[in-house]
Amino acid sequence: MTDPKAPVAIWPDIPEPLMPYSPAVKAADWIFVSGQLASDFKTGIAPEAIPANPHLESEQALQSKFVMETLKRTLAAGGADISKDVARIWQWLPWETPTYDDFLNDNSWPDGLSITPYLDTRNEYIFEPRPASTAVSIRALPVRDAHIEIDMIAITDGSEPEGFSPGPEVPMPLAGYSPALRRGDWIFLAGEVPTDWVGDYGEARSMGPESALAKDARVNPHVWYGSEIEAQTDYTLWKLQKIAESAGGSFKRVVKAEVYIGHPSDYEGMDKVWKKWFPDNPPARVVIPYMGLGTRGSKIEIALTLLADDSELEIETIHTTEAPEPFSHEPQAVKVGNFLFLSQQMACDSNGVLAEGMLRHKNFPWYGLPGKNQMAYMMKNIAAICEAGGTKVENIVRRACFHDEGDHFADSIEEWAKYFPGVKPASTTMKIGGPLVVEGANTMLDLIAYVPD
Incomplete structure (x- = not known):
């Protein structure tokens, strides 16, 4: 009998991608849309997204309009x-x-970047309450001269979107997105940064280093004590907890976390604070380094997906001995209803060390395909986790792929494609421009899979 909720590829009348992915995949009333760029996938940027006179038209606005259409x-x-x-x-x-040197020096600020042309365009297409949002700068996209890539999740379960704003103790964002959006059982929290959206701007006397950080997210630079990443993580999670509560949720029902950090050295301090806020049954989590963050001075951004407290859906932590234990404070995966949310995947062991055989031998630099080998290693582990969660690799519906420098993209994607003879997952791919948290890993995956009833 055919499963009516099973993944189905969506192929609209749009430029056909060059890579092996579906423009979108629908499963169980969720639609996972691949990262879209302003490309015709023939010449590069589509002609209609290129301004005839860049002094009269914004490239970012034209590309944004093409992508939104x-x-x-x-x-x-x-x-x-x-x-x-x-x-x-x-x-x-x-x-x-x-x-890369900026990140080494604790600077995650994309100096000179403005997204106002994009926001003005986006607001012509998406109305209130606007979806939970994350916007970060990265090193490069797979199409030359692309200024933006956008991917999304939509829900068609018949529920109405409800936007929520926290009380006056939590600062409101400036970009017009919903801090929390509820759809049925699910609550989506936008990426939060450790800011009060004011910081030192307009102040006659600086409260600290020039930044937009909230006072509670700072440490005193004139003493030996304190950790910036710990203070910022703690303040950001405090904000997210308040926002979750305003939408009818709580941290006991968090399913998935996306954490964006500057330098990988911030990982340890972030994880230390994470254990305090999620001591038991932590959510699935992916931590992505080298992210340019939208407030000066920020070292972290966190977005959460959770169940409403009144939802009857159950959260199940997934574990298998056939895949490495996570090297930090997250499970291998979390299962809720028809979806399996996997934690970050890299070609490493339970100690966070690159698995044997994943790099070319230093004395044989022409031999071996590290991209292929690392992807095959990850897919073996992913298959085991999927099986433990009641599904299989072929049911992966969303993939976000983060490459260090992108040198091994071709053999990596070729290996990935072998596992999907049918419906190919929605996919977003980018270069972050620096070594991942696991030294030697060239790729990190963030995955969601469909689980049959």
């Missing part, structure tokens, strides 16, 4: 309305700064 048609082909059905949106913006 593509997303609108894609969602319509899946039975969704872009103006009201999008629950979660990611915006990836390539920018020259911060550089």
Whole structure:
């Protein structure tokens, strides 16, 4: 008997991608849309997204309009309305700064980047309450001169979107997105940074280093004590807890976390604080380094997906001995209803050390395919986790892929494609421009899979 909720690829009338992915995948009333760029996938940036006179038209605005039109048609082909059905949106913006040296020096600020042309365009397509949002700068996208890539999750379960704002003790964002959006059982929290949205701006006397950080997220630079990443993580999670409560949720029901940090050295301090806020049964989690963050001075951004407290759905932590234990404070995966949310995947062991055989031998630099080998290693582990969660690799519906420098992209994606003879997952791919938390890993995956009833 055919499963009516099973993944189905959506192929609207849009430029066909060059890589092996579906423009969107629909499963159990959720639509996972691949990262869309302003490309015709023939010449590069589509001609209609290139300004005739860059002094008269914004490149970012033209590309944003092309992408939003593509997303609108894609969602319509899946039975969704872009103006009201999008629950979660990611915006990836390539920018020259911060550089690798900037990250080494605790600077995650993309100096000179403005997303106002994009926001003005987006607001023509997506209405209130706007979806939970994350916007970060990254090093590069797979199409030359692309200024933005956007992917999203839409929900078509018949529920109405409800936007929530926290009480006056939690500062409101400036960019017009919903701090929390509820759709049925699910609550999506936008990426939060440790800011009060004011910081030192307009102050006659600085409260500390020039930044937009909230006072509670800072440490005193004139003493030996305190950890910036710990203070910022703690304040950001405090904000998220308040926002979750305003939407009818709590940290006991968090299913998935996305954590964006500057330098990988911030990982340890972040994880230390994480254990305090999620001592037992932590959510699935992916931690992505070298992210340019939208407030000066920030070292971290966190977005959460959770169940409402009144939901009857159950959260199940998934574990198998056939895959390595996570090297930090997250499970291998979390299962809720028809979805399995996997934690970050890299080609490493339980100690966070690269698995044997994943790099070329230093004395034989022409031999071996590290991208292929690392992807095969990850897929073996992913298959085991999927099986433990009641599904299989072929049911993966969303993939976000983060490459260090992108040198091994070709053999990596070729190996990935072998596992999906049928419906290919929605996919977003980018270069972050620096070594991952696991030294030697060239790729990190963030995955969601469909689980049959």
